[in-house]
């Protein structure tokens with residue numbers, strides 16, 4: 001297993017619905033470590049990059065408008081196999097299909113307004129973290145309960 005970092009964006013729907021704390025609590029309770037976090041206003045320019053894989057879809061402009069409709073919270077979580085762990089906690093894109101117990105399954109009933117963006121692979125996570133954070137934004141600090149979160153041979 002490898003200590004990884006992944007990007008989570010708490011979307012405008014999450015900020016507006018007062019769910020920032022709920023969502024962050026889930027990652028904390030899982031044992032993941034928060035190593036960077038800030039509130040930002042997304043722009044058309046950064047969203048063209050971030051959602052480039054959707055640029056030919058009919059809803060492309062609409063999701064960009066939705067993502068710019070209020071500030072978002074971007075955060076970086078760290079842990080063993082963090083990328084796939086966070087992705088599993090996120091659930092399916094459409095909140096109506098997402099399993100109960102996942103973030104989208106518990107808080108969303110929409111494909112567009114689906115609470116979080118989470119990186120879908122280790123390679124994407126690296127690119128996305130560089131898109132939203134500078135090196136100085138990351139905090140490298142001991143997680144003092146590590147011995148109760150991981151076995152000694154898990155790192």
Ligand code: ADP
Nearest residue numbers: 054059063092093111112113114116117118120
């Ligand atoms: P995910 O966020 O699960 O990785 P995608 O990368 O495919 O999913 O899509 C990015 C975002 O675009 C989704 O989280 C969702 O907000 C929006 N989206 C995807 N498909 C649709 C759709 N058919 N209609 C509206 N919005 C969509």
